[in-house]
Amino acid sequence: RNRVDGCVTLTFPVDVPTSPRGGNQTGNNYIGTRDMTSVRRNTFPYRFQVPKVEGLVALEDKLTPASKHNFQLKYGLILDLLHVKVDPEALITLVQHYDPPLRCFTFQDFQLFPTLEEFESFMNLKMEGQICYLGNIPSLEEIAIALHMGVQEVPPLTEIKRNSSGSLVRGFAREVLEVKAQDALTASNWETYNAILALLIYGLVLFPKESDFIDLPAIGVFLTKNPVPTLLADFLYSLHDRRKTRRGGPICCCVPLIYLWLKSHLPKKGPFAEKNMPWSQRLGSLSEKDVVWYSRRVDSSKVLLQCGDFPNVPLIGTLGCINHNPILSLRQLGYTMESEPKANLLSEIFFKKGENEELLKKIRLAWGLVLKKTMGKKNCIAMPSYTQWVKDRIQEIKLPFGVITPIEPQKPTPVMTVPIEEAKALKDQIVDLKKKNEELQSQYHEALGKLARKKRDCQEQEELVQDNQKRLKESEEKRMHIGGGLKSAEGSIMAKKEKIADVWHSNQELRKDNDLLWKALQKRKSECHKKDQESQEIAEMYKKCLQDVNAEGQKFKELFIQEELKNRQMQEDRKMYEDSMIKHMEYSETQKNLLARKIDEMEVELNMHKEEIKEMRVELSMHKKVLNLVKHDAVRFQKGFTDLINLSHQTMDELPQRLRIAEIELPFFNAPEGIRNLMGYCRKTLDCYKKKLIRARKGL
Known part of the structure; x- marks a missing residue:
């Protein structure tokens, strides 16, 4: 157990000792044991970082009941993750079973891996209707809001x-946000306090x-506000990346959430729960009959x-992109x-942050067309064909630890001879019996599930x-003590009985209303079922349409690039035209002022030099002609300026959409900071310029 960067990390041992006969040395209740795999694969020195949550728990303790309730409504049950006691050795043992091509954990006769639906249940957050993280870098304005x-x-x-890794990253220090949280607490600003606490948990725990x-x-x-897909993406990406390098190392993920998920599938009693058994033996000895497979609280x-067009689920994380196989x-x-x-x-699918931008665009579009399927009746079992496939997979990839299973003495098989015809009939009968056995x-x-549910219901009853x-016993004792007082209260009881009768009659009416509502609900449920089927058909139709759109998109890609180049050229021309118009307007204003001065001077000279009145009148008429020309030019410039305002207003309506398209076209992860600042400056300039254009248009 070491400390790295303020976090506790554990390194898993390379192998686990066993007895020469293959049995364990922990004194369990097995009669006899043996190693089911003759060859084991290598293990790797993975590490998990366990964050320090004492400061976060202290901030949580300062929440009032009302503010804590509001926190859970907005951010889910992320506060519960602060109180999960993690055993890192269990997680380190778990990831040794990782099967890279299948993106899951493969054991001796079953497979296991976290699902989006399970993460939704643990965090009490719904992905439906929420926008997931697509790799966009937030602006300062969005963070401030x-x-x-x-x-x-x-x-x-x-x-x-x-x-x-040596790269420069930008963000908030923990101490800075904790100080801001204290300031919000002092001001009783619970909305800000909750937001800062949630951000601290996101950055330090999730x-x-x-x-x-x-x-x-x-x-x-x-x-x-939808961390579920990103949590699964980061865990899967980090684990796959470490396994790919074959050197181990730290795995970046939400450790409490992964441990909570693992614990939900493990047995709670029996030999597995014995404290003296190492985790390598516990997980290595698990079979599909021991696993707790399904929880009713998971909405499935x-x-x-x-x-979209992907056959599985592509995930976008903060580290990179990787696929998830929910079919397993x-x-x-x-x-x-x-x-x-x-x-x-x-x-x-597997690529690092900042790579394969074309595939990233397809993944972003695919998350706009999420396809959920209704699987029908639930039956939480594994067919023999699937179990045999898993066992064959184990023979190919091997297990990281020896499988310890109970052994019973095998009875000798008696030797028998039968006719060929009878043997064929027996083989056919065996095939039929196997099918019936599966059914x-x-x-x-x-039936076991129904029996367990009935037992639970009976126990509750x-x-x-x-x-x-x-x-009843307590009430009988009280009645014996206060028997005398009952006579005096008989009158009031009669009045209450009358009220009870009235309530009973109203209750009967409510029951009738409830029956009507129930019938309406059943009718609505059938209508919803029909609409669900229609929506599935529409989804298939949209899927085909999306394929056609993608094909057309490839055709129009070159045209889009040409239009973009034309747009840039038009922007440059517009800028040059605006500069020239500004210069012309300044020149016109200057000429107008000079002309006014000359008119004043000419009037003074007219009074002083009456002898030259004829010549001055000639000059004055000439100046009047010039003035008329200037006024004509001013009217023309005013009309041109109005057209320019209309053109600019139209351009300002189109530019925000262009900016959004440009933002999507930005690199996935490592967009230069200068470009992000330029995009923000363009937004501010557009807003300011648009307001000025509106004012100028009103002035005209």
Whole structure:
């Protein structure tokens, strides 16, 4: 156990000792054990950073009940992650089972990996209707709005820091935000206090990269209010990247959330829960019958299986992009694992931040067309064909640890000879029996689930009966003590009985209304089911349309580039025209002033030199002609200026859309800061220029 950058890190041992016979040395209750794999694959020295949460817990303790309730409504259950006691050795053992091509953890006869639906349940956040993180860098104005601060307050709080890879990153120091939180607490500004506390949790717990530092990508996820896809993306990307280098190292992820997910699938009692068993033996000995597969609190009525034209789910994280294969996690959502998944459903995506911009654009578009599928009736089992595929996969990739399983003495098989015809008939019968056995197993597991639910309901009813009996006994004792007082209260009881009768009659009317509402609800439910089917058909139609649009997009790509070049040239010409118009207007104003001065001088000279009145009149008539020409030019310039204002107003309407397109065209992750500043300056200039144009147009 070491400390690196203020975080606790643990390094996993390369191997786990076993007894010469393959049994464990922890004194468990196994009768006999053996190693199921003759060859093991290598393990790697991974590390997990456990953030320091004492300061965050202290900030949480200062929340009032009302402000804490508002915090949970807006940001979900991220405060609960501060109280998760993590055993890093369990996570380090878990990631040794990572299967890179399949993007999941593969054990002796089953597979496991976090799902978006499970993360939604743990954090009490819904992805539906929310915009996920697409790699955009937030502006200072957006950060100021999210933190309920002024725009001028944000820049002094930010700082630039060199990260572990040597790159410069910008963000907030932990101490700075904690000071601002204290200021908000002093002012009883709970909205700002909650926003700062949530941002601290995002940067230090959900997306930890640098010690006591919240970088801009974490802030970008915070602004979306939908961290679920990014959390899964960062964990999967970091794990895959470390495994790809084959050198181990730290895995950047939300450690409490991953540990909470792992714990939800592990047995809570039996030999597995024994404290003296190492995690390598616990996880290595797990079979599919030991795993807690499905939780009812997970909303899995519709499963996200693909996005856009991708056969699986491409994820965009703060580190890079990687694919997620939900087809391998259906059992965790309560559905059957049928057989080996098709190869095209497991297509791989993996590239680092700032690479493959073309594919990144396609992923961004795909997240605009998320396809959720209704899987039908739930049956949380695995078919033999799927289990056999997993076992064959284990023979190919091997396991990181020896599998420890109970062994019973095998009875000798008697030797028998049968005729060929009878053997063929028996083989056919065996095939039929296997099919029936699979069906019976499915029905058996379903019956077990129903039986467990009925037992739980019976237990709850029994507890309710016992509670009622206890209350009845207590009320009987009280009645014996206050028996004399009952006679005096008989009159009031009769009045209350009359009220109860009135309430009962009103209750009957409410029941009738409830029956009508229930029938209306059933009707509405059937209509919703029909609409759901129609929406699926529409989604398929949209999918085909999207393919056509993509094909047309390739055709119009060159035309778009040409139009963009023309637009740039038009902008340059417009700028030159504006400069020339400004110069002409200044020159016209100067000439007008000079002309006025000359007219005054001529009037003075006219009074002083009456003898030259004829010559002056001639000159005056000439000047009047010039003045008429100037006025004519002024009218013409005024008309041209009005046309210019209209043209500028039209241009100002189009430029914001162009800016948004340019923002999407920016590089995915490492957009130069100068370009981001230029984009912000352009927005401010456009707003100011638009207001001036409106005022100028009103003045005309």
